Amino acid sequence: MATTKEYRLGEFTFPRGWFMIATADDINSYKPRQIRFFAHDFVLYRGRESGKPVLLDAYCCHMGNPLGAKNTTSYVVRDNGGTNIEGDCIRCPYHAWRFGPDGKCNQIPYSKDPIPESARIKAWRVVESMGAIWIWYDPEGGAPEWDAPALAEWDDPAWVTPKWDNVGMLAQHPQEVVDNISDYAHLGPIHGSTVDRYENEFRGHLAIQRQCGGHRTLVAADGTRSILHTITTYHGPGVLISDLTGLYDAKLLIMHTPVEDGSIQIWHSLVVKSPSGAAKAGITDAVTAAQFQETSLLSFAQDFEAWTVKAPCINGMFVPSDGPFMKQRTWYKQFYNPRAKERDYLDRCEGVYVPKGVVPYSEATVA
Ligand code: FES
Ligand SMILES: [Fe+2]
Known part of the structure; x- marks a missing residue:
């Protein structure tokens, strides 16, 4: 660390x-x-x-x-x-x-x-x-700059209200975890995704990753709903919410909070739209949703395993076909500096970025 x-x-x-x-x-x-x-x-x-x-x-x-x-x-x-x-x-x-x-x-x-x-x-x-x-x-003691995390689906009867998984402590600086939002090239090797389109956007306190493609575990095996779309957003430095459209519609939640300088605590959860399509999710929906949450947790464990053993990436050796790590790290710096410098960092990172040779999310036609 x-x-x-x-x-x-x-x-x-x-x-x-x-x-x-x-x-x-x-x-x-x-x-x-x-x-x-x-x-x-x-x-x-x-x-x-x-x-x-x-x-x-x-x-x-x-x-x-x-x-x-x-x-x-x-x-x-x-x-x-x-x-x-x-x-x-x-x-x-x-x-x-x-x-x-x-x-x-x-x-x-x-x-x-x-x-x-x-x-x-x-x-x-x-x-x-x-x-x-x-x-x-807030090291400066200021009022919140954006709203506290909230999701209407959490209390919506048509969605299954989940439990939180306490993923535990990770002896890595949070930068290593935030890097994941711009890590195009790990999606295949780590998660078994075959990415068809991909892009990142940095805007204000939001860092967004849009991608879609096949996936080894989070899509239907019978050819229906075989493409996983994920629109993943960091709302500030520690709150990640991902819109998942795959086997089921779901909101993936991954939260990390610094414990010491160089370690974090992580939680995971998944809010799943009633798998049966019922307006009020029932017991069977809850069981199916819980199983889907387990699958999602296993997918996250693949990241976690890599983070547990890796050396800190202080000076990465990046190629043009990598995701926009340096833009992401500039975006992340806004939270480690006085508000007065926020605009300087944003001027250097705001925009949409696509790794070299990759189809932008907004342009391709995969269903
Ligand atoms: S009241 Fe004396 S230490 Fe708290
Ligand atoms: Fe990942």
Whole structure:
């Protein structure tokens, strides 16, 4: 693995954007979780009153006790039904300071003095969507530049609502994973695709790959629906959503979030349109969709296996028939630098690119 500095991405160690930090099922209003992303410790829990996710810095500003670490012995926990979550607040097990979801200390039980303004920990912007919890991470502390990830199909009864697969940790810099969006030449060897048309487009915070062709596993074996179309989009640096039209219509979701400088956590999911065509997906649809999700996960595991063992690609040896890696890496740099430089990077990468000798996606006539 290599670091952000070694890839010469920019001023910030971690990129600006929306990132997945947990599945919705990972959190509850009983047991707070201590989690680590962006080389930073957080406490994540679900407020008891609002039911909303709350994300705060992990350590109490009083004397540094972790608010989300396991504690079974403090009377803060024992006298409160086994939890230190109170309403939407969380109480430190050490000296019982209580913090609101805004990170402000709102009670110091043993002190009669006014609570100091500085008695606070950082509260982070999080939203819940598509069965997951998302953080807006921004080294400059700005407001979100684009909407949080959301898909209407996730809650549509005509589509099967999936589970998230926790793919696990990968000891590679996220650049190696983002490279995949422009990696035309791996589609045959790794995934068994016979690509008929292909192109990439970079526009604002979006990086798009459009391709179609045969595929060894994700199309019908009987000759019907034998072409797989994938329109795959990075919405910012860590959120990948792919429209799949193959054996079934589906939305492929692959999320990665930096953990340390040079490692990431990855999740996978697949929202499948009811395979029977029913307006309300039934049990049989759910079983078929789950099997299709397994097939998709196996396809992703082919990328994962390559990433697990590869050396960092700092200076690639590219040929004109490769995908537009350097344009993609320029696009990616916008998130590692102040917003003020965003336009400079975009001016150097926006557009549509086709590897040499390849038919552009928009021009060919494959069904
Ligand atoms: S360390 Fe948290 S209240 Fe003292
Ligand atoms: Fe891939």
